Amino acid sequence: MRIAVYGTLRKGKPLHGYLRESKFLGEDRIEGYDLYVDVLPYAVKGNGELKVEVYTVDEETFERINRIEVNAGYIPVDVNTKFGRAILWEWVHEPGGEKIESRDFDDVEFKGW
Known part of the structure; x- marks a missing residue:
């Protein structure tokens, strides 16, 4: 199974x-998405x-990540x-925060939770 991640699951990020x-x-870049933080x-x-990293994951890893998301x-x-x-895990609610024009989470200084 493949997943496409764009935020805190990417390389160098907390998750x-x-x-x-x-x-x-x-x-890769996925058409039709904006990024807010x-x-x-x-x-x-x-x-x-939207800039994403694509991974092949096993069922256990998928289920763990899916539960969190x-x-x-x-x-x-x-x-x-x-x-x-x-x-890909999409946000279907009204986004808050800043729209990231590059649509790349690497361009955001992540301040953590």
Whole structure:
């Protein structure tokens, strides 16, 4: 199973440890999403190209991450990547905070929780 991550699960970010045993496939840009940050990053439907990292994960890793994301208010959606279909966790509520024009979480100074 593939997942596409754009925020705190990316390399060098606080939750990346959940992916330590997963296979990194590479980076991509997903059309149709904007990125907002208000402590946490939010991918919402929009007009941009969201920068993501794509991983192959086992079922246990997927279930652990999915539980965290869904409990935080995100929903899993299928997206197309250059590596094939992947799950991305989308924010379907009104986003708060700042819109990140680059749509790349690396351009945000993460201040933590």
